[in-house]
Amino acid sequence: MNKNISRFVCSALLSLPLLVSAQERKLVDYVDPFIGTGGHGHTFPGATVPFGMVQLSPDNGQAGWDWCSGYHYSENHIAGFSHTHLSGTGIGDWLDISVMPLLYPLKDETADIRATFNHRNEKASPGYYEVELDNKIKAALTATERVGYHRYQFPNQSIPVLRLDLGFHLNWDSPTETYVKVLDDSTLVGYRYSTGWAKVQRVYFALRTSQPFKEAILAGHGVQSAQIKAAKTEEKGKGISAQLVFDEQQKNIEIKVALSMTDENKALQALGEIGDWNFARVKNEAADKWEHELQKVQVSSSDEKLKRVFYTALYHTCIAPSLFSDADGAYKNASGNVLKMTNNNQRYTVYSLWDTFRALNPLFTITQPEKYTALLNSMLAFYDENGLLPVWDLSTWETNTMTGYHAIPVIADAILKDWPGIDKEKAYKAMLASAFQTGRGVPEYIKYGYMPQDKMGHSASVTLEYGYDDWCIAQVAKKLGKEEDYRKFSKRAQAYQHIFDKNTGFMRAKNSNGKFVVPFDPYLSEHDEVKAQYVEGNAWQHSFFVPHDVRGLANLYGSHSKLSQKLDSLFSVKSELTGGNTSPDVSGMIGQYAHGNEPSHHIAYMYSFLGEPWKTQERVRQIVDSMYHDQPDGYAGNEDCGQMSAWAVWSIAGIYPANPASSEYVIGSPAADEVIFRPGGGKELCFKAINNSKRNIYVQEVRFNGKKYDKTYFTHADIINGGEIEFIMGEKPNKKWGKKKDSWPQSAIDSE
Template identity: 65%
Template sequence: MLMRLSTFAVLIGFSLPIQAQDSLISYVDPFIGTGGHGHTFPGATVPFGMVQLSPDNGRGGWDWCSGYHYSDSLIAGFSHMHLSGTGIGDWLDISVLPLTAPLDDTTQRITMRFSHDDEQASPGYYQVMLNNGVNAELTATERCGYHRYTYPDGSTPIIRFDLAFHVNWDSPTETHISILNDSTLVGYRYSTGWAKVQKVYFAARTSKPIVRSILNDGQSASDMSDMVETYDKGKGASVQLFFDGNTHQTIEMKVALSMTSYDKAIGALREIPTWDFNGIRKAAENKWESELQKIKINTQDDRLKRIFYTALYHTAVAPTLYSDADGTYQNANGAIKIMPEGTNRYTLFSLWDTFRALNPLFTLTQPQRYTDILNSLLAFHDENGLLPVWDLSTWETNTMTGYHAIPVLADAILKDWPGLDAERAYEAMLNSAYQDIRGVPDYIEYGYLPQDKAGGSVTVTLEYAFDDWCIAQVAKKLNKTADYATFMNRAKSYAHLFDSQTGFMRAKTSDGKFVEPFDPFWSEHDFDKSQYIEGNAWQHSFFVPHDVRGLAQLYGGNDGLNSKLDELFAAPSEMHGENISPDASGFIGQYAHGNEPSHHIAYMYSYIGEAWKTQERLHEIVDSMYHDRPDGYAGNEDVGQMSAWAVWSIAGLYPVNPASGEYVFGSPMADEVVFALPTNKTFTIRTLGSGTKNKYIQSVTLNGVPYENTYIRHEDLLNGGELVFKMGAKPNKRYGRKPESWPGKE
């Protein structure tokens, strides 16, 4: 839903959205996720771009992790780097704000009021009318933000750069501004926060000459009006740039970023060679249109289209570019590196989230870019000795559990991904599996992570077991027989924590005893104390995507697991404890869609002959957890994972085991979904009798032939063709009942 414009805003003459009626970007609403706890940002970016030019409200707090929350009415500036959907605030580098009068106190933080009636956003474009009368418009290229400010008559056009600006965990450690001439300035912002070392360089060029400037080093100000080269440095450098308001009411500005140097930032200005805001905006829109064309849906439900295409948009926001156009970058260790010719380095890897659905989606939607993304993981390994856990600005934040770069690489290797050195990746995987930190030695020694050795006993053990299964599959492919046996044995570690009396996975101490007392509803957000990370026993006991039938045997068979899954969805939607994790949200019973550990659970019914229950639950989850409003996500959007789940599930598929190459059938919700494949073929999912009441699969054909499996393999999908689902209002309990039709048979 594009925000409507006020009559006044239209009268002053700024451009309206450049959108054809049938364009897919017209269904994208960047405000979805900016309310509730979604933590997305509404500003201008291009797919996977280094620049995310977006407004910041200037407030700290969990719901301002992206810098902006829809509940707010203030703007403190437009900064050039933002995190999308995370639970920790960082970045917000190089903040800019248009003013109409100089600040007496140049160190003060200033905010402007605005109304959502005077604000709009679409892919590659953001606009807002500030209460000082300035109309701000933003667009972007990969490494450049493009500003257009239209000032009210009689005002003094001023643009302020504030390198001291920060919220939440981030704070500047050293900043610098240098004015080179009457239209160009450069600078840098070093900061610490979630990523302890961050270095961002910028170069800015204005369309009109700067007639005066006031620089400030965070402690004292100096007025430079003779336009010789000027310089300021400190922990909070800022500058006010003045323009001639008698002749110029519109000021445009390009701000280019580099993680390497001023010179590289100046070079990045070439991404915008002329002063053509509308042309750059149109180019950004075209890039987004090309992304959205990769998966097209046909439905009469415009609400579903807005949910689907906004989700698809969010899957292409991150990871973000980190290297310059020539592949050069400076990592968090201060080393200048260069990627192989023609390739790029990426950062912002929220792997605990994205390994589940986003990364498998990339193997269909990002045939060229994904090679660079995978090799960025290996570059991180080469520079740090281990694969990343949560890479931000090439710094290991060590956030969350598992070593989930492994399933990402394993999935790619098992799919024979071009440009990825399988042997090199395998050695990196082994290094993570035998690391001497993060509880791995104790996990290997005991067969599980004892709670008295480290926190997160259950979550860590189950996630390591899955990651080890992934290593085993790669070992098998590479004919490493001994390793295959070792890691298949480690993959069964989950069974050590199963308590047959309660039917839950429970934390154990190093003496082999379960931790007491036990309450399956108990949640503890302190990772050192918690047995279940960001959740409780209900949500975490089902994370065995590599061996669902092995899990079923612990419950006494498929009927036992079926009953436990039913209990999950019927349990009271409550959590106990004094420090309950806010990340567990979006409840249906104890299923918590607002956090990733639950994302595969509804599909588990299809592994035990109850596919109709998967179909039933999928409609309930999509209908209740995804909306075309600012609070459209049930929890943190989590850098594309929450959106990838929606893309897959609306299409009717899901990678329950994200390294198996199997996509399990759910309940397709559009009349037609067409994948434009890397093989230059198309794969069409057609639904006969689709509708909110017709949620149950009656029968399936693949290329006109009856199809009994409740899943399709990646290689079969890549062959192209047509998968047709006949739907009905009543469950066909015979469909998917035969064990030979189930996924995960190997």
């Protein structure tokens, strides 16, 4: 066998028992959708397929921050099963088209219909959810891209009822207009318009039952099935409900609920995604879709817990963005315009960009070769519709949530990696629109070179984030040959230098008069958009957000070693926060490092920019081991639409995009013995950790395709075509490895 070929099979003889074992146990078996439903993870356990429009999941009927997904593991009530859910966010919305099985028809529409349950009688796996309620009704859920498929079993001495509640809402969401129409004795159509985090939301549905119902009770008005054509069979209002009453002998009822964001007719067409009544087949097909996603990354480890953590994390990276268009690419946006994607693209929504630009989107450039073009072009479609790239796109509405304009690093990363199917000139024009917009304090930022606190809150965070986004624009300008723009945005990218306080060693809010805001407390965290100097955090967490110029930041401290010492302090100081309204997002603490929120996610990798990669290895392994586990509270904070999970996927493998638009992945400390990425086209990228263990956390040596490799990072071009990376691990740090400057990841200051 050719030696080069033998490297690419990644020690096949040694791995053979593991591969056989993997064939016996599917990867979906390692996924636990309940991970993240406890603590502050804010995930949901219900049925969905990768990036699907439908997320069919139980709702507890409880409001509150920890019920942003509609469900929290601490609860034992279910109020219904709705068809749209957000995964891991910090704001509650959606929960559209709720269905609840009942033992008897309701006489009082205002009655509490919540049913209790025990977690012992609850199961979930990718694409499937089931529960037996304490009243003995059994519910099972599965889904396709646009259809939620329900199966209900009713106990004896019941009159089976399925209640459709278009008024159901929690937290930020509330209905503004709802409509239902009975077409025949097994089909309903309608819509739910609502407002909330996204001010305009429209969801259309078509519901079909496996058995005819004998009566439909619309908002309290009963219609016998025999009278449907003659009687009033539609209702409109703010919170319309419909009780579908079945024959007492019919104890097994299935329903299909199809969604469209365009109109009811498109919802009826979407019912065709499931052409028969074979629940087991649809469930298996959903599992197969998930298995296809999970097979893109093969993990070998004797640690079963680590594999559950890893594959659940990989699962969570494939839920958002969510499908928004019909099969033909059509959709109705927040402005009410019916539009259509071109070139066989689909439209997606749920862009939590303040979170996902850091690790999830770079991961997509490896794991989503088929879908990422559509995800990117959906952002450009948003630009076409609104004149700006999205900040936080929900149901095509700009929520303007969080700071920065972080569609820019996502698109920049794609352009710099030569991602196909993107109009680069149009994308660049869209970037400039965001960078010169008249809102979000951008004119003040340009005028002063930083964001003045007395002009807009979050001065320190906004300055740092705009500066990074500007660096991304500069790199694209350089690639496209726009030298003047390259120089302009490279200068803007140094905004961080204007707010650094050398006396305290922190980035601080500054007023328009050039003076720092006083008093100053680096432990202060105020969850307030007007007076807070940092968004969802404090000076400790935000002062290190200069991923494009770590060594330029070190120069402000006086030396690389002094910045390294400051990073050491971050991990060792007290974990308490001060302030009367501290942000609940600041969680997962190691000192003042807060893994439960995204601004900290790159920090452990900064040591490698300073010639001390062994410190990166030490901290990364500590974070992996302490901040992720396989229980409902297995995330340190909001899962945030895949970002918290993407950090784990990268770091368990052994690398991380510390500067997410640099096309570089910094080496950390691999936790798994072997991880194989399959980026498409039959290629495989194999990471092997030799002598790996809980104690052997330090990299002694790296080999790339059999040759000694001295850099502390890999480029996208290095790895996208596949190959074998070997990390030789040991119990003690090798402080010589990665010490030389020519082995360090790039920093903007180096090109000055």
